[in-house]
Amino acid sequence: MAVGVKVVNRPGGLAQQAYLPAIAEGLGVTFRHFVKNFFGNVTGMRHKTDIATLEYPEEKMKYPERHRGLHRLMLREDGQVRCVACMMCPTVCPAHCITIVAEEAPDGRIEKRPKIFEIDELRCVVCGLCAEACPCDAIRMDTLEHAHPTYRRVDAILDKEELMSRGIQSSAVQGGVGAFWREKVASAPQTPPSGDVSPRGPAPGPTAVTDLSRK
Amino acid sequence: MQPNFFSYGHTGFELVTALIKILFMVLGFLMPLASILTWLERRQSAMMQDRLGPKRAFIKLPIIGKFYLFGILHFVADALKFMGKEDYVPGKAHKFLFMWAPIMAMAPALIVAAIIPFGPDLCWGHMTEVVANGFCPRETGVAGPVPLQIARLDIGLLFYFAISSLSVYGATLAGWASHNKWAMMGGLRASSQMMSYEVTMGMAVLGSFLVYGQLEPGAIVAKQTEVFSLANFGSSWGIFLQPLGFILFLTAAIAETKRTPFDIPEGEPEIIGYFVEYSGLRFGLFFLGEFLEIVTSSAIMVSLFFGGWHLPSGIEGWLAAHLPNVAFVLVMFALWTMKVFAFCSFQLLIRWSLPRFRSDQLMRLGWQRLLPISIANVVVTALIILWAQRS
Numbered sequence: 301m302a303v304g305v306k307v308v309n310r311p312g313g314l315a316q317q318a319y320l321p322a323i324a325e326g327l328g329v330t331f332r333h334f335v336k337n338f339f340g341n342v343t344g345m346r347h348k349t350d351i352a353t354l355e356y357p358e359e360k361m362k363y364p365e366r367h368r369g370l371h372r373l374m375l376r377e378d379g380q381v382r383c384v385a386c387m388m389c390p391t392v393c394p395a396h397c398i399t400i401v402a403e404e405a406p407d408g409r410i411e412k413r414p415k416i417f418e419i420d421e422l423r424c425v426v427c428g429l430c431a432e433a434c435p436c437d438a439i440r441m442d443t444l445e446h447a448h449p450t451y452r453r454v455d456a457i458l459d460k461e462e463l464m465s466r467g468i469q470s471s472a473v474q475g476g477v478g479a480f481w482r483e484k485v486a487s488a489p490q491t492p493p494s495g496d497v498s499p500r501g502p503a504p505g506p507t508a509v510t511d512l513s514r515k
Numbered sequence: 516m517q518p519n520f521f522s523y524g525h526t527g528f529e530l531v532t533a534l535i536k537i538l539f540m541v542l543g544f545l546m547p548l549a550s551i552l553t554w555l556e557r558r559q560s561a562m563m564q565d566r567l568g569p570k571r572a573f574i575k576l577p578i579i580g581k582f583y584l585f586g587i588l589h590f591v592a593d594a595l596k597f598m599g600k601e602d603y604v605p606g607k608a609h610k611f612l613f614m615w616a617p618i619m620a621m622a623p624a625l626i627v628a629a630i631i632p633f634g635p636d637l638c639w640g641h642m643t644e645v646v647a648n649g650f651c652p653r654e655t656g657v658a659g660p661v662p663l664q665i666a667r668l669d670i671g672l673l674f675y676f677a678i679s680s681l682s683v684y685g686a687t688l689a690g691w692a693s694h695n696k697w698a699m700m701g702g703l704r705a706s707s708q709m710m711s712y713e714v715t716m717g718m719a720v721l722g723s724f725l726v727y728g729q730l731e732p733g734a735i736v737a738k739q740t741e742v743f744s745l746a747n748f749g750s751s752w753g754i755f756l757q758p759l760g761f762i763l764f765l766t767a768a769i770a771e772t773k774r775t776p777f778d779i780p781e782g783e784p785e786i787i788g789y790f791v792e793y794s795g796l797r798f799g800l801f802f803l804g805e806f807l808e809i810v811t812s813s814a815i816m817v818s819l820f821f822g823g824w825h826l827p828s829g830i831e832g833w834l835a836a837h838l839p840n841v842a843f844v845l846v847m848f849a850l851w852t853m854k855v856f857a858f859c860s861f862q863l864l865i866r867w868s869l870p871r872f873r874s875d876q877l878m879r880l881g882w883q884r885l886l887p888i889s890i891a892n893v894v895v896t897a898l899i900i901l902w903a904q905r906s
Contacts (some may be wrong), residue, residue, distance in 0.1 A: 320762070323865075323868075326868045327864060327865065327868050330563040330864060330867060330868040330870075331563075331864060333562070333563050333565060334559065334562045334563045334864070337562040337565060338562050341567075349565075350565040351565050351566065351567055352565050352842060353561075353565075353567040354564050355567070383652075384650070393679070395607065423615070463725075
């Protein structure tokens, strides 16, 4: 025997050394899984099986609610674009993927609106800073879609109409609620916020002026 | 008088039926089952591991449309893919042996099927009539019972050992002829492993031989008419007469097929194995040969330990007394197929449940554990038989 070899006496009795009980147990585990998945699959009850496979093109995983996906431009009450071309989002964008050309709005109440609003989805790094920077809830990334594959690069640049086509009407008040909103909060009747409530309960501070819950 | 072709004992009739049986077994049973097993292995392992496995292959039929069949057609797609691949031969390989090794690996599994009984006797002259107790009258002028077994050899199981041990040549020669050190290593491992476990296998079968006094699988099957009966213990299934022998034989048979937990000749993560240099249809032959070995070893196990095509005698007797001979034979053949299929599936279950042995562990298990146990099994069986004969 070579130098320094330490003989280890393995524990366990005959049953453990014969492997067979352990093998039977292991076969039992795999067989149980097989039977459960097989019959669940044959009878069309996929949800009752343990199968984790997602058959991708047909079945898609549901993205979490805060998933940052394709951009969209939100709409006003009359269906116009909500964006006021303040240039916050192209300024903050680290990838320089947003192009805005502003123009004067025909509506007297609104100063500016985007003439051109283009986002190059191939350049976008999906950081979400644009949606964070937007002062009037005009740009969002909550479509739960990711950038669509295209044959030409130019097709990945989404224009204003395309971005607006996914948009919905925002519940936020355009232009804000004005000065002295804190006093309005204090005087307004405290209604419980409708829609989905965060598990931590309503956030402290000004909430009840307008319904800030999304969608 | 020139005997009629369809008369009992006519050599031409025997030859023609043997040829039909060979064609049926190879093209109608072994090849389809082995091909389906290549798909089943993936699908079953997927189900065991909470996956889905291959299920998307389909064939487009004119009226019905896409025909999926749970994905069984994947094996057709695989075969077509193998055919389309380049038949690459390494530059320094031994061309002749490289060419023949896959065939030498696959052929024994097919030849061994010759001794497997796959159904009760087919009564040629009385196929549409009820033949009482399966006993077929041997009349002159009428072709006698056609045994559903390609060759009824008295040496039976010895033939099985002789031929199945030849398949080691396929693995070893493939390893040697490839001129690749990993392949060589795989071939050496294959030869050492298969030689070692053949000894245990022979000893395990020796127990059955002592119990039945026969080596011919057809005769062994004919004796196992009951599933389990204390009154007539000798006609119980082999699993009850030789439980230890069955476990030993199963272990050795899995080692012979070179599959996990005994797959050190292949050992995907370390050496790819003796077929590392093979591609295309030649690799396909190795692949198919492995599954053919599973089918034949399962069939042998069913014949020796699980009553072959027999049902529990009450049901079988009722069927024999009420069905026309040909229907009875078909039912029994279907039953035998189900038994073999279940055993194949069980081997796949073992393959996907257990981890691989190390090379030295494998040898220690073979020579130091299984061989003494199998010898003890033979001795104890012999003593019990002696005691039973004396009393």
